[in-house]
Amino acid sequence: MILAKILILSPIVGFLINLILGKKLGKASGILGTVAVLISFICAIFMYQKVVSDGAYEVPFFTWMHISTLHIGFSLWVDELSSWMMLIITGIGTLIHLYSIGYMSHDKGIGRFFAYLNLFIFSMLMLVLGGNFIMLFVGWEGVGLCSYLLIGFWFKNVEYGHAARKAFIMNRIGDLGLLMGLFLCIQNFGTINFNEINSIAAGDLALKASGQLGLYQPYIYTAITLCLFIGAMGKSAQIPLYTWLPDAMAGPTPVSALIHAATMVTAGIYLVVRNAALFELAPFTLNTILVIGMATSILGAMIGLFQNDIKKVLAYSTVSQLGLMFVALGVGAYTSAMFHLTTHAFFKALLFLGAGSVIHAMSGEQDILRMGGLRNKIKLTHLTFAIGTLAIIGAPFMSGFFSKDEILEKLYNHSPVVWGFALASAAITIIYMVRVYTLTFWGKFRGSQEQESHLHESPSSMTLPLIILAIFSIFGGLFNLPHILGGGLSQKMAYWLSNINSLKVLPPHTSHLSHSTEIMLMLIATAVVLVLGSFAFLKFKKQTNDQLVKPRFGFSLWGEKKFYVDELYHNLVVKPMESMSDFCFYYVEHYFIQPIVFGSTRLFYGVGQLLRTAQNGNIEYYLAYIAVAVVIILTSILFVF
Numbered sequence: 001m002i003l004a005k006i007l008i009l010s011p012i013v014g015f016l017i018n019l020i021l022g023k024k025l026g027k028a029s030g031i032l033g034t035v036a037v038l039i040s041f042i043c044a045i046f047m048y049q050k051v052v053s054d055g056a057y058e059v060p061f062f063t064w065m066h067i068s069t070l071h072i073g074f075s076l077w078v079d080e081l082s083s084w085m086m087l088i089i090t091g092i093g094t095l096i097h098l099y100s101i102g103y104m105s106h107d108k109g110i111g112r113f114f115a116y117l118n119l120f121i122f123s124m125l126m127l128v129l130g131g132n133f134i135m136l137f138v139g140w141e142g143v144g145l146c147s148y149l150l151i152g153f154w155f156k157n158v159e160y161g162h163a164a165r166k167a168f169i170m171n172r173i174g175d176l177g178l179l180m181g182l183f184l185c186i187q188n189f190g191t192i193n194f195n196e197i198n199s200i201a202a203g204d205l206a207l208k209a210s211g212q213l214g215l216y217q218p219y220i221y222t223a224i225t226l227c228l229f230i231g232a233m234g235k236s237a238q239i240p241l242y243t244w245l246p247d248a249m250a251g252p253t254p255v256s257a258l259i260h261a262a263t264m265v266t267a268g269i270y271l272v273v274r275n276a277a278l279f280e281l282a283p284f285t286l287n288t289i290l291v292i293g294m295a296t297s298i299l300g301a302m303i304g305l306f307q308n309d310i311k312k313v314l315a316y317s318t319v320s321q322l323g324l325m326f327v328a329l330g331v332g333a334y335t336s337a338m339f340h341l342t343t344h345a346f347f348k349a350l351l352f353l354g355a356g357s358v359i360h361a362m363s364g365e366q367d368i369l370r371m372g373g374l375r376n377k378i379k380l381t382h383l384t385f386a387i388g389t390l391a392i393i394g395a396p397f398m399s400g401f402f403s404k405d406e407i408l409e410k411l412y413n414h415s416p417v418v419w420g421f422a423l424a425s426a427a428i429t430i431i432y433m434v435r436v437y438t439l440t441f442w443g444k445f446r447g448s449q450e451q452e453s454h455l456h457e458s459p460s461s462m463t464l465p466l467i468i469l470a471i472f473s474i475f476g477g478l479f480n481l482p483h484i485l486g487g488g489l490s491q492k493m494a495y496w497l498s499n500i501n502s503l504k505v506l507p508p509h510t511s512h513l514s515h516s517t518e519i520m521l522m523l524i525a526t527a528v529v530l531v532l533g534s535f536a537f538l539k540f541k542k543q544t545n546d547q548l549v550k551p552r553f554g555f556s557l558w559g560e561k562k563f564y565v566d567e568l569y570h571n572l573v574v575k576p577m578e579s580m581s582d583f584c585f586y587y588v589e590h591y592f593i594q595p596i597v598f599g600s601t602r603l604f605y606g607v608g609q610l611l612r613t614a615q616n617g618n619i620e621y622y623l624a625y626i627a628v629a630v631v632i633i634l635t636s637i638l639f640v641f
Contacts, residue, residue, distance in 0.1 A: 003050075004059040004076050007043035007086070008125055010036045015118040022111015030101035033114030037097050037121050041090035048083040056080065056500075058131060065134075069190055077131035077194065081338075081500040085128040085270060088342060092262040092349050093121045095465035099353050100254040102461035103360065107252075113153060117258065120146035124263040128270055133182045133192040136271070140178065140235070143264045144171045150259075151251040163250035170244040174234015178271075181227030188220050194274060195501055201277035202505035208281065209507060218281065225278050225285040228271060236268025236322050239296045243566055246315040253356030256311060260318040261349035269325050269341050273334050276502040280332065290330025294421050297323030299563070301428035305435070306552070306559030309366050310355045313436045317392065318348060320425060324407060327422060332506075333410035335480075335497045340403040343476045347391035347400055350469035354385035357458040357466065358440060362451055368439045369548050370451075375441040377455040382441045384466040389437045391473040393430040393533060396526050399476030405525055406480070412521055413513055419521075427528055434536035439548070442541050446548075 014036025018029045025032065050057070056079035065072040076082075097117060104110045123142025130136040152164025185192050189200055204221075232238070237245035245265065249256055259265060272279060272289070279286055300319030307313045321344050328337040359366055361378050375382040391400040404426060412419035445452050457463065498504060513521075552560050561567075614625070 001059050003043045003047050004078060004129075007040045007047065007090075008076070008122065008129070010039040010043070011118040011122040011125070015115050015122065018111050018115035018118065022115055025111055027101070027105055027110060029111040029114045030097070030104065033118050034094065034097040034101060036118055037090055037094045040121065040125070041087075041094050044083070044086040044090045047078055048087055051078060051080060051083045070186060070192075072132060072134050072192065074135065075131045076129040076135075078129065079500050080496050081270070081273060081502075082128050084338070084342075084497065085266075086125065088266075088345050089121065089124050089128065089262050092345055092469075093117075093258065095468060096254050096258050096262075096349065096353070099257075099356070099462050099465040100252075102459040103254055103356055104252060109153070113150075113252070116146055116149045116153070117254075120150065120258060120263060124267075127267055131194060133185060133194075136274075137178065137182060140175065140231070140267065143235075143267065144168065144175065147171070147248065147259060147264055150255040151248045153251050153255065157250075160250040163244075163247040166247055167244040170241050171234045174231045174241055177227045177230025177234070179231075181224050181231065184220070184224045184227060188224070197275070198277050198501040198505060201281060201502075204281055205277065205505060205507065221278055221281040222284050225275070225282040226288070228275060228278070229285060229289060232268030232271050232326075233292070234268075235271075236265050236326070237296075237319050238268070238292050238323065238326060239299065242296060242300070242319050243562075243569065245319055246312055246562075249309070249311040249315050253311065253352060253359060256315070257349045257352035257356070260315065260352060261345045265318060265322055266341055266345070269322070269329070269337055272326075272329050273338060273497075274500075274502055276334050277505050278502075279329075280506055286330050286332065288330075289326050290418070293323045293326030293328075293330055294418065294425075295323070296320070297327060297425040298421065298428070299323075301425050301432065302559055303562050305428055305432040306556055307432075308369050310358065310368050310371075310436060310440065311352070311366055313368075313432060314348070314351050314355060317351075317429065317433065320429060321348070321392075324404070324422060324425060327418070328407045328410060331410055331414040331418070333407060334503055336403075336406045336410050338497055339480045340400075340407055342479060343391070343399040343403040343473075346469055346472040346476045347388045347398075350384060350388035350466060350473050351392065353462070353466055353469065354381055354388055357381040357462055358385070360458050360462070361455050362447065363454050365447060365451060368436055370447045371440045371445070372443040372447075373441070373445040374455070378457045380457055380463050381466065384463075384470040385441070386437060387470040387473050389433050391476075393433050394426060394525060394529055395533070396529070397477070399473050401525075401529075402477030402480065405522055408525060409513060409518060409521055412517075423525070423528065426525070427532055430529055430532045431536045434533050435540050438537055438540040439543075442537075443543075446545055 014033050018025065018033055022029045056077070059076040059078065061074040061076075063071070064074040097114070100113070100117065104113055107113065120143060123139045123146055125139070126142060127136055127139025130139060148164045148168040151167050152161050154160050155164075182192060185197060189197055191197060201221075234241045245260075248259055251259075279289075297320045300316045300321075300323060304313050304316035304320065307316060321340070325337040325340055325344075328334075328340065357378065358371070358374065358381060361374070361381070362371065365371070387398075391398040394401045394404045408419055408422055408426070411422050551557075558564070614621075
């Protein structure tokens with residue numbers, strides 16, 4: 001219990017100290033913020049071991065609200081899922097904090113930056129450790145606030161401020177859905193406690209399996225899960241609420257790594273897995289998740305194929321990979337989605353931090369068309385970025401190979417058509433990731449002479465996290481090896497996660513692919529990686545400057561312009577709202593509200609002026625008023641009686 005309190009309180013203490021004393025601490029604020037998260041990581045390790053030995057447990061703090069039969073406790077629930085998420089959040093969070101010490105060393109707002117990072121970690125821990133929807137919602141809103149503060153960290157830049165506002169507003173749309181789902185749970189279940197809701201869902205799953213539909217009401221679960229999924233769409237950047245995530249690149253690069261790898265965007269996946277029993281009772285919602293996830297995965301990959309900003313490419317890659325995780329959720333492969341979430345956290349953090357190291361060496365340059373030939377200048381960054389690229393494209397025996405292959409296997413078992421679309425998304429991923437790697441590190445340097453003269457490797461505080469993440473990007477697949485490679489589920493991640501309440505009540509999936517089919521699918525995925533990877537590398541390695549900068553036409557132009565989705569939103573949503581606001585201001589405000597407000601004030605002012613003549617402070621006037629009043633009263637009485 002004491003470990004859980006230290007885990008939660010350590011980042012908030014770091015936040016408060018850096019917020020108050022950050023300017024005085026200077027660079028020491030980075031060390032303080034990193035140590036605060038490191039303490040949480042150490043606590044997370046011991047808490048994980050406790051769950052392994054003793055099982056899930058609750059850490060109560062106090063009763064938050066008690067209204068009639070609704071009890072809302074401020075308590076933490078530590079089980080297989082939350083302890084796994086704790087390790088990812090605090091482990092990768094510590095590395096990103098350490099990296100930020102070097103990356104932000106010359107920034108005047110370094111204390112404020114680490115204060116926001118610590119608050120981000122605290123909010124995400126609240127989200128995954130909360131034992132009920134209210135606790136989750138507090139953390140949910142906390143990471144939304146922190147994303148706004150960090151994306152707009154360099155707030156003097158107007159465009160960065162717009163990006164922060166865009167992220168905040170689009171997340172509020174999703175948050176409304178989550179809030180509606182929360183209210184529906186209270187109305188229909190009388191509780192918001194995850195374990196109690198899962199118990200109710202388990203009973204209805206049993207009724208559904210036996211064909212007794214007396215108490216089982218599918219429309220209730222469909223309404224609740226659709227609302228929850230809307231919340232997940234906002235946080236995890238799914239169509240149509242995905243456009244904020246690429247714009248989130250406005251913040252410092254460590255922020256991009258933190259948001260995209262270990263924290264905010266994983267919240268939607270966590271929400272669905274935590275409430276998997278509810279989603280199993282709503283097949284319509286699962287099909288919706290499948291379709292939206294697949295569309296997002298393909299769209300994100302196609303846009304990433306035509307971007308030149310190194311961080312924007314990785315951002316759309318995150319959108320695509322999250323879509324793939326939701327596809328897995330849509331077919332009920334919850335542990336497969338969590339496995340890919342884990343490996344993605346490793347190699348996506350590595351890629352973003354590697355991109356930050358490139359930008360650091362290039363004196364702030366982010367356009368890959370102005371890079372090239374960096375492999376001999378920043379050798380360690382090149383090596384680690386190459387490992388991250390191999391992991392995300394699913395190169396054989398890298399971490400992404402095992403996690404993506406497992407999802408493809410589950411999709412093939414569900415439908416070969418769905419598997420084909422997912423394989424197409426993976427194929428596009430190979431091309432754009434090899435493109436960004438090749439144009440950045442191979443060929444001749446295409447930047448200015450001044451940039452070339454300043455090329456240098458990043459300091460050790462930045463390269464050490466790259467090395468650690470590269471190791472996990474290589475060996476992360478060992479967490480859940482497939483059957484044919486000796487991965488016994490009794491000791492692997494799938495068995496571990498299947499013990500959480502929302503998954504252990506699900507009916508077992510009896511259909512499994514044969515070993516020959518598994519091998520065939522693995523060979524197909526490997527062949528796609530080798531063929532497309534080699535083709536893309538040779539193609540982009542040979543491209544000249546003239547070929548790179550020539551104008552685009554047709555489909556490639558649409559891809560470069562992100563298929564004009566932002567422009568579509570601006571014309572369909574932003575401009576009508578602005579026009580409506582102008583109408584309300586110039587007409588409703590001027591000709592309706594203002595006359596009422598100012599007219600009422602004039603009326604009361606006039607009445608006051610009349611009363612002022614009577615209430616003048618002279619005693620003789622008051623005596624005269626009394627005498628007149630007495631005469632009127634007596635006359636009235638005599639007249640009546």
